[in-house]
Structure formats: structure tokens, C-alpha cells
Amino acid sequence: MLTAGVDIGGTKLLAVAATEKGEIVAQRRQPTAAGPDAILSAVATVVADLVADEPSIAALGVGLPGLVDLEGFVHFAPNLPGFVGVAARERLAATCPVPVVVDNDANVAALGEVLHGAGRGRREVLVVTLGTGIGGGLVIGGEVHRGGYGFAAEIGHFTVDPDGPPCACGARGHWEAIASGSALGRRAREWAARGEAPNVLARAGGNVEAVTGHEVGQAAAAREPDALAILTEHARAVAVGLGGLINILDPELIVISGGLIDLGDSLLGPLRAVLPEYVEAADRRPMPPVVPAALGEHAGAVGAAALARTLLPAR
Amino acid sequence: MLTAGVDIGGTKLLAVAATEKGEIVAQRRQPTAAGPDAILSAVATVVADLVADEPSIAALGVGLPGLVDLEGFVHFAPNLPGFVGVAARERLAATCPVPVVVDNDANVAALGEVLHGAGRGRREVLVVTLGTGIGGGLVIGGEVHRGGYGFAAEIGHFTVDPDGPPCACGARGHWEAIASGSALGRRAREWAARGEAPNVLARAGGNVEAVTGHEVGQAAAAREPDALAILTEHARAVAVGLGGLINILDPELIVISGGLIDLGDSLLGPLRAVLPEYVEAADRRPMPPVVPAALGEHAGAVGAAALARTLLPAR
Secondary structure, X not given: OEEEEEEEOOOEEEEEEEOOOXXXXXXXXXXXXXXXXXXXXXXXXXXXHHHHHOOOEEEEEEEEOOEEOOOOOEEEOOOOOOOOOEOHHHHHHHHOOOOEEEEEHHHHHXXXXXXXXXXXXXXXXXEEEEOOOEEEEEEEOOEEOOOOOOOOOOOOOOEOOOOOOEXXXXXXXXXXXXXXXXXXXXXXXXXXXXXXXXXHHHHOOOOHHHOOHHHHHHHHXXXXXXXXXXXXXXXXXXHHHHHHHHHHHOOOEEEEEOHHHHHOHHHHHHHHHHHHHHOOOHHHOOOOOEEEOOOHHHHHHHHHHHHHHHHOOOO | OEEEEEEEOOOEEEEEEEOOOOOEEEEEEEEOOOOHHHHHHHHHHHHHHHHHHOOOEEEEEEEEOOEEOOOOOEEEOOOOOOXXXXXXXXXXHHHOOOOEEEEEHHHHHHHHHHHXXXXXXXXXXXXXXXXXXXXXXXXXXXXXXXXXXXXXOOOOOOEOOXXXXXXXXXXXXXXXXXXXXXXXXXXXXXXXXXXXXHHHHHHOOOOXXXXXXXXXXXXXXXXXXXXXXXXXXXXHHHHHHHHHHHHXXXXXXXXXXXXXXXXXXXXXXHHHHHHHHHOOOHHHXXXXXXXXXXXXXXXXHHHHHHHHHHHOOOO
């Protein structure tokens, strides 16, 4: 029996039909439509299309970037304009031929990595998405921890420096604001403006304002020392928050996903080196391994399909 | 059928026999012995004594202040000298007539509050102990979250200010270092040294170094404005970390325990007022109520007795 998973991103919609082992047997990809009506209609259409090809699809899981409560009601989704106060699950259930569950996109991506990716076989996993912002998912006892109201795992949003830079959420000095991919770009521009990142700056045509994490990654791949030094500093910013999360949650494994995993060991190496400094009694306890995600852009859709299995009676 | 619960504190040992409703039918209290051998021997003796009075005791739960892994092995316990690398559960099982489980004291206290105290009926609860340090417990799905290795819920130990004061754990600027009872004392001394806490200072005999949270509490009870202002500032320090934990965990209820709850609404009032400033999208989601603990000093022993029920086949 198959399930369908749909990952609604800010720019693209990815839909899959997957087996219980997470194998993708069919997929569809299209640009994300504009507005909740068009998006929900597109989901219903693409799922009907998948079901036509794969009639054994028995349930649908959907992930989207927003505050989704336990009923699949979307309270707020800053990256999906208009998606405020939308009963997404209820509306999809009315138009789809199979039962539907809706969750936050980072939650379903975390579930995908734990069940079918880098976290296979683990039950206590922290998935950290280092991208434009910092998102993630907490897998506890093998299931995604959604919290009392469905809003858990906003793991980028805790204060690590009251004098730190502003966060996209409006607060100041959140972990996201110092350790995300956007923060890496800002950090690199600061180094470049101080004249300390000549190789990185050269890759941006000598224009400080044009420097982003992308140029840091290119220079790091070429083992250029300024880029590696920037990443060592950035790794410490990642470790500050990640160490706190280890103290709070004690995961057995940490999976890093998001755009920054393209940096590979240029980032993960220094991160692993400094992380114990931020973990209480690190020399008296097992430290969780820190590994890159395995499913890439399919994590969300595959995880949404896995979440849909919780709707099936046979489970 | 009864279970026994023992809370081994740094200074006293409290043992109870409790019903499944958390009613205490017998209790024993004694000073904590010195060293692991004497402590474990005292636990065995007190439990044998309880069992002699209450033969229906069918299991034993023990809480102690330290890093206790999932096997009941104590890796580190700074407040119980000598308790390093001690197979506490195994050794107690060899001398006690009933099955034994051992956990961290804050974890069992959290379980006690959730099952039989301020958190009754809730399944997603964050218990925060504001005392000399900050401890706590995470109750997820109605059970204490122990993490991958047993060390979860060291919730006082994440960086909230890299330039903040040193933490008892050796790090700098942890939440505990700015928001614990000890931190309240330091804050009050700073106010007193600046001449901004005349009433609090008077209660310490005019000696700045003698000011502690105790004098702040006395002055606050008398509604003296300097004490109330210190508590308003301290409430913000509590809110910085607590708001982050809400973003990460999304509890449906927050229970505050520890010595600082004696401050009552002088602290909880301003805390409730500023907490939404530290919670993402606070105006678009339910905020968890913040309530004081209900079981007082019995939370740990009652919770340990409740944990012991997980050992019973009938469960």
C-alpha cells in the first residue's frame, strides 16, 4: 500500500507516492501557486493525478512552512502569502479521495530523515535545518514532537545574544540570527569589509555587498584560508545554540539539513570540534554524532508520505 | 497496591509510600548520609522499613540530583559527593525486595507535579525549578522525556548571553546564571551596591554582601517598591529563557517549582506580563499558562513513587 506526500514550498510543490520503506514510486513537481485557494486546489489536483496512476495510495500527508496546529489549521505562514487562518486539512479532506494530515514542513522533513534517511533506526533525533533561517524537527520516541498545540520545534528562535543581530521573526539575537545561512552571509560581508576575506571577496567581484554564503562555500571548496576561517567562526555560532539544545533534549543523533550542508566538512568539522565546549559534562556522557541529512530536497515529501501512514488503520 | 518513592537530596532523604493517586500513606525523613555506600544503604533500610509497615509496596522509584542514565547508572552528581560512576539501580536492586528504577530528581519531581500536582490531566508540560540553580523536567505525551541517553532536561544550561555571568557548570551566560535564585541574589546585590535597593539593603543590615533573594522576598511581601522593581527585572531574565523553551517545545502548561515560587505573584505576575515578548507569534497561538507547583517538597518522592508504577506488570 502506498501513501502520498506533498511538500508545499515557497517556490515549488513536490508530490510523491511512496512505499512504507520510503521508496518513491512516482513524483510530480510544479511551481507553487499563488494564494491558499490555488495552492490547495493544486494539491488536490496533483494527488488525484497520482492516485490515477497509483490506485493503492491510501492516505495523504502534506507539509507546509507555517504554524500548523494539531488539527491541520494553518495559523500563520509568512512564506506562503495569504495562508493565515486556513483550515488546510479540512479543506483538503473535502476534495481528496483519501484521509489527509497536515503538518509543518520542517516536521515532516525531520520525520523523513529519521525513518528513511540519515536517522534510520534512531528514535531520539534532532534535525536542524540550516538554510535561510534555522528550522528543524524534534523526533522523540520515534515520532515528531508537535507540542501541546502543534507549534513545537521552532528551534531557531531562542535568544543566544541579547546584543546580537535582529532575527527575521522580529526578536534580537536569536540563534537563527547568528547561525543560519543568512547569518553566514552577513558574517562573510563583515570579514570582507574589514579586509580579512580577500579570496571570498574576489569571488564576489570585489563588491562587499555581493558577498553571500555561496562565495564562502566556493572558496572553502578550494581550501582558501579566509573562507575556512569564516566557517570556523560560524561553526562556533552554530555550536552555541546546538549545545544548548543537546543539554535540553539529549538527542542520540543530530542530523543537519538545509543549504549549509553543501559546505560539508568545512563546516561540520569545526562544528564537531567545538560542540563539546557547549555541552554540560561533555566528558562524562555520550555525545550525539552530527551527520548530514541524506534525502535532500525529497525529505519533506517522503516524510509527509510517512506521516500519512499514521492515518492508516493497519498501523 | 502501593509503590515507594525516595528523593535523595543534598541534605535530606525523603521516602514515601504512595497510592496510584499519589496519596502519601507513609513517609520517612532523615538527613542524607555521606557517600554513595552509606546513601544506598540508607535507602535500602528505609524502604525495608516502609515495606514492613506497608507490605503491598510493589516497586521502588528513586530520584537523585545527578546525571543518571537510562540504566540508573549515576555518571556525575556534584551535589552528592562521591556519587560518580555508581550503578545505583543495580546496587539497590540487589538489596531491595522490590523492582527498582532510578532517575534524576528533577525528572521525578516533574512527573509528580504532572500526575498528582499542578499539571494533573496535562500531557505536555514543562516543569521549571527556579532554586539555587535552574532544573526541570520535560513531560511529553504524559511521560518524562529522558532523551537518547538519559540526560535530557538540563534546561538551565543554554547560552542566553555570551557576556553574562559565569554559570555553576563552568560555562558563561547560561539561563541559570541570569535567572536562578542565586542570580536573583546577585542582581539584588548589584542594585543595593548602586544605591537603588534601600529597603532590601536595610533588611540585610545595610551590608550589600549579605543581600540574597531572601531579603528581596521579604521586601516584596511588604510591597516595597525596590524589591518589586528587582523582581520585575528578574522576571524578564526568566522570560528570556522560558520564551525560548516555549518556541522549542510548545508545552501546554508551565509549572514553576523551586524556592522562587515563594515569591508568588511578585515574580509570576511580571513574568506572565513579559513572556509573550519572547514567544514567536505569541498573538497567533495559545500561550501556555504559567502556574506554581503544588506538591512542594514532596514532588520528588511522590513522582519517584509514580515512576515506580511503570515497573508493574499491571500497567
